[in-house]
Amino acid sequence: MPKQLPLALLLLRLGVFTVFLFWTLDKLVQPDHAAKVFGAFYGLGGLSDTAFYIMGAAQLALILAFVAGVMKTWTYGAILVFHGVSTLSAFGKYLQPFENLLFFAAWPMLAACAALFLLRDYDTLTLSRQPVPATA
Numbered sequence: 001m002p003k004q005l006p007l008a009l010l011l012l013r014l015g016v017f018t019v020f021l022f023w024t025l026d027k028l029v030q031p032d033h034a035a036k037v038f039g040a041f042y043g044l045g046g047l048s049d050t051a052f053y054i055m056g057a058a059q060l061a062l063i064l065a066f067v068a069g070v071m072k073t074w075t076y077g078a079i080l081v082f083h084g085v086s087t088l089s090a091f092g093k094y095l096q097p098f099e100n101l102l103f104f105a106a107w108p109m110l111a112a113c114a115a116l117f118l119l120r121d122y123d124t125l126t127l128s129r130q131p132v133p134a135t136a
Contacts (some may be wrong), residue, residue, distance in 0.1 A: 001122055001133070002130060009123040012112045016079060017067040019109060032094030041089040068125020076120050080113040 003098035026116040027034040039045035066075040087110050093100040116123065 005119070006124045009119055010125040012116055013067060013069065013123065014039060016083075016112055016116065017063055017110060018085075019061070019065045020066070020079065024056055024059045027059065028051040031056075033099050041086075067126045069123055072120040072123065072126070072128060075115045076113075080110075080117045083110055083113045 027038075031049040032065055034052045034056075035045070035047055038047060042090075048101060065071060066079050083106070087106040090100075090103050090106065093103040099106065
């Protein structure tokens, strides 16, 4: 295993965590904004502030486990699925690229999520007790 790989994976994990942290805080601090996002992109209008507080708390637990690198198959997998759904839910925005350039930042982050999931056994700078894989 290249000696820089664990550091590279840690940096990817920290970057993905940062984005998810602010999406989580949006649910907890500005549930009205989160409600607009859920209505516009997921067709889930009319959710209460309480629903966003519950979602935010659950998401906070997930992203803290993710950034710590514990239960990697589950936490990295959940992050990949959640970001994949988020990316695809904005599909209409990609059809007008020059009016929605910021939405394209979702694709490299999705690639980072996929890379983390695929290389999770090599992501060793974590709080996980999983053994380091044998060199392939």
